[in-house]
Amino acid sequence: MVSKIKKKTLSFQDTIFNLQKYWSKKGCVILQPYDLEVGAGTFHPATTLRSLGPKPWKTAYVQPSRRPTDGRYGDNPNRLQHYYQFQVLIKPSPKEIKKMYLNSLSSIGINHEEHDIRFVEDDWESPTLGAAGLGWEVWCDGMEVTQFTYFQQMAGVECKPVSVEITYGLERLCMFIQNKKSVFDLIWNDEGITYKDVFHQSEKEFSAYNFEYANTDNLFKIFEMLEEETKLLVEKKVSLPAYDQCLKCSHVFNILDARGVISVAQRAEYIARIRELTKSIGKVWIESQS
């Protein structure tokens, strides 16, 4: 069943370069990753906050994403607690966005005339962000490679105009392109460095931290402190610093969740608390935009 198609494999970093170049040509502001721990590219303020308010905005960036519960100590070929997303956000959503997206796939060697590209219903919701959108997950020959979403609501506020968000799962995509069964076998660059060389130790150690060593008593306290700080900053009407504190809250919550110390009922309560923070920040941000 192994493919014998020989051509120069696109490395992990070249995949990123190509996507950046492609979306740069489409007029996107190419940003660098946000310097805080977040669960997905969507949490970058360049998406959450910028999708709110009337001003047009186009951006693309790589975002390292952390999902503590998905850690598998580097033993599972498909699961990571830290991985990369390539995120595109355009407001208002352009008419030819599907075409733009399919052409972006061509730029990394996936020709839509040779592969079964399918837009499969997948409506998105983020309880912590108070956000919801309609769209698809994009399948390439049965593999999910992208999330494609029209934001309808963010931070509890209706989006007007509507932004479109495209999120590529870079590891998945590269495993498809490079025909690898394990994420750790991905070729990182043309010098033969693999994903394993770069990240295996990190997966192992962070899994141990997330599941075993994180000091939960302290984290509970830190959560309270960060929450308080966020509220104070909202009062002072500085949305961006407030949002930073809120992101930290969210990450602390994720680690507590991974440690298994949050019950189902508590879980809903914590999520609601973060959502309230996001909503109050969203309001302050929108005021600053008019």
Added chain:
Amino acid sequence: MSELFVELFSEEIPAKLQINARNELKKNIKNFFIENQIKFNENFNVYSTPNRLVLHVDKIPNEIKLSSEEIRGPNVNAPEKALEGFIRSNNTMLEKIFKKNTGKGEFYFFKKESRKIKVSDLLEKNLSEILAKIAWNKSMKWANYDLYWGRPLKSILAIFNKKPLNFVFNHINSSNKTFIDKSIEEGIKIFKDFNSYSKFFRQKGILIDQDLRKKIINNKINEIINKKNLEIKQNDSLIDEIVNIVEKPVVIVCDFDKKFLNVPSEILITTMQTHQKYLPTFDKKNNLTNNFFVVSDIKDIKGFVKLGNERVIEARLSDAEFFWEKNKTQNLVKQVDKLKNINYFKGLGSYFDKIQRMRKLSSLISDDFLISKDKIEIASSICKVDLMSDLVGEFPELQGIVGGHFAKFQGFDKEVCLAVSEQYLPNGMESKLPKKMYSVALSLSDKLDSLVGFFGINLKPTSSKDPYAIRRMAISLVRLIVENETKIKLKDLIVYTCSVYRDQGYEFDTKKIQNELSDFIIERFKNYLKEKKIRQDIIESSTFLLGLDDLLKAYKKSLCLNKNIKKEIGFETIAAYKRSSNILNTEEKISIESLGFADPGLFKNDYEKKLYKKINDIRKYFLSTGKDENYEESLKILSSIKNEINDFFDNVIVNDEDIIIKKNRLELLNMLCKTFDNYLNFTKINA
């Protein structure tokens, strides 16, 4: 005669929304033609692909004739402005206006002559509104527009009688053009009619007609399974989804490594069907095989599609296999304690608390079912452990089933394994029903515990909201009792469940729960009877005397009566009862102190005596028949009173001058009614 042809081109609309939109569009356009009295071919079609919603109606006249009519204007005393407005809006002049008295005053009138209207004009005027009326189950906005649609709408093609219809729908102008390529949305083509349109796409392999796509997919699959000696399982909802996520279906046979067949087949099937929308295949002995079908939306010229899909399933099945191997050896009994850390529901404790309650409940039920107490207690103890496994984390829909497989692997008793596996069944009206008593007992105790718990913390469903699917739980409970003919005392069980909660320290208002939950279950039971197509009056009657403990009896009696109501035994029974009860009802005013029986010493004639004897015979019958009552036989016996009752009414005047005799005759009729109540209360039956 002309055709109307409309195509709405959009980004990919999900399968269910497409089906819904097709129905909506069909309904709206039909209403339009009917309301405007335009003839049309009622067997018209609405088609769709993920990107195209297509309407095609033919046999429409080009013109319709409107007969002349008098249009009433303002009252003659109204200000002049009103008259001016009336003239303007009717596009006429003062000379053509006349006055007429209507009885409610004198009004201005205008006579509109009969005239012809072009259907194309009507369509141009109304299509936008017809489209706006489509009620989407879920819709969205995009860019700067205000329009709500299933997914972004890109263009509208509208043709009548080969000519374009021009109208504006929100921000989109209709035209006679559409996009040829759904992916890149390049290449625009003009179309004149539906025929050339569907032919054009057909040549590109694109099938606009969903039924045709379905046929082609099914034919291709059948051809392959016949050749390979395989079978597939009928799965309409999956096929319908597949049909509506492709426009040019290509069936591809793929396979996965046979080693994965060691993993429980439910896991493999769920992975294929639910996650990947593949069709699994089975051999003639009904065992899952490693062949499966992928329906691609593209011809797999270079083999990429097959290869890619096989890789995906390989990765997914490796994951599942990894978890299966890891979880199956984790000792179920040793893990029970860990359930203390898992919340069942806020206010109802942990899963550990829940299984303690279930253990007591199922143990009590085991007495009625004559099954082993030890076994059902073991099943209760281990039944929720699988919730902590990686596999249920990955496949939440397989909770219970996965636990059953763990139990089997770890050598638990066969009936215990099955009970664990089936503990969530049935899940509503249509779902599969467990038949084995251990399974029924476990499922009953799970549902009872949940129902009492949710009512205890006052989370009953409201008329519009039922977020915890409590109705479905109650329906399932009813089905377990009725369809398995289990003889349990539900009332006692509810009381007992409350006491089990109390033992754990939950302070519920027991009386309130009992009343509310009884009413709730009886309501579900009535719905259940309704689903079984039982007449409403029979449903009402059957639950009038028979309560929560008699669901099975009430079900059987109403089923039997429903079946026989138009036949002689049903008809005569009701007639006898009605004749008697009608007299009793009219005589109610006299308010006789009923003794409950008639005095044979006061009988004046044979008719009374014979009726009395007959009633007593029937009473004896009901006394002698117990659990094994044959309800059809009972009806037959009731109806056999026909002659005695007819003779009685033909020859005896109830309303005797002597009040004592009259009262005695009324007592006789009252006896008859009370005796008939042994079957059910016929008062509410419409004769």
